[in-house]
Amino acid sequence: MKRWLLLLLVFVFSLAFYQPLFGQDEEEYPEEPIIFTKPVKAVIFDHKKHVEDAGLSCDDCHDELFEMAAGTAEENEDFNMESLYQGKYCGACHNGEMAFPANRKCTTCHIGVLGWQRLQQKSGEGESSSEGHH
């Protein structure tokens, strides 16, 4: 009888530990948006939007379209709009069928130098917790 209870306890504990670990594996992604600065400044990629809103999972893009390590794609010669139009990188989905085509709505992803500076300012403000306007 005692042995059964012990087994049951082990089973319950394993469930309790297994569940969150499993959940984390599936949904963990960088909270801060990825900012590409090459070949032009600056393009935003928000994991949250693509996972939560578009319902993509990690292996939809990793590692075939993008390596996990941020900044890897930027080192490639062919990381440019022309490649996107040929279905590489973002262009795999942003083709006008799965998502808006890469040759439309430029400023949705291209936040520019102004948008990039604003993000840097925001994160800087967050650290010093000052809310004053310049």
Added chain:
Amino acid sequence: MDLKRFGEWLKSLKNEGVEHLPIEERRSFLKIGLKVTGVFAGGTILSVVSRAQEVFGAAPDYVDKYPYKPHYSMVIITDRCVDCQLCMDACVKTNHVPPYGWRTKIFERRLKVGPNEYARQFMPVLCNHCNIPPCVRVCPTKATFKDKKTGIVRMNPKKCIGCKTCMVACPYDMRYFNEERRAVDKCDFCWESRLSKGEKLTACAAACPAGVRNFGDLSDPNSKVYKLVHDPDRVVWVLRPETGARPNVFYTIDGLG
């Protein structure tokens, strides 16, 4: 019923006024760029006009009168701009613009495109090389002048006394005081640095990777700028037309959404 008789019948109808048209209906028309101007036949017929002029400002009526040869002009396809600022970098390098100064800038607008939807739009601005330049009119020493051949608004820094009146007069805020030269500095369509040396494009136009800045001779019907400005399918506008300065920098969009 043929079109002519239909038109006559339409004209005979009494405009019942737009007051009773539901606000939602008017808004849905506004969203697609049309303004309801009349209600006829108990609301079964609406008369609508394009709102484009109202949104973008009056289309320049001086288009097709080009007093200079070459008549230098820039047509900016503003929705192609992604604010990469390669144009600004090229300008700074080519024309030795100090960190506190500028010959061109990029502004950002947030356009409302739906109830809770916004779109970013970037808008490059540079000297508009106006046909009737307010800055030239106010300069007490003729240090800034309209080039009689090309229409470029240029500076003679030796004559500039630094009174900065031109900076106030410019409708586009495209002049700054250069501390090192002790003179006001501005965009000269790269006349000194490039065009006078045989180059065909300004540094900014050459550096743009997205085809935003189209530069050329507006008096040449084969030039890209002429074709863009005279394209009947395009809405072309200028900044601050109300000043009557007759700018030579035109804006349009490719409709990229």
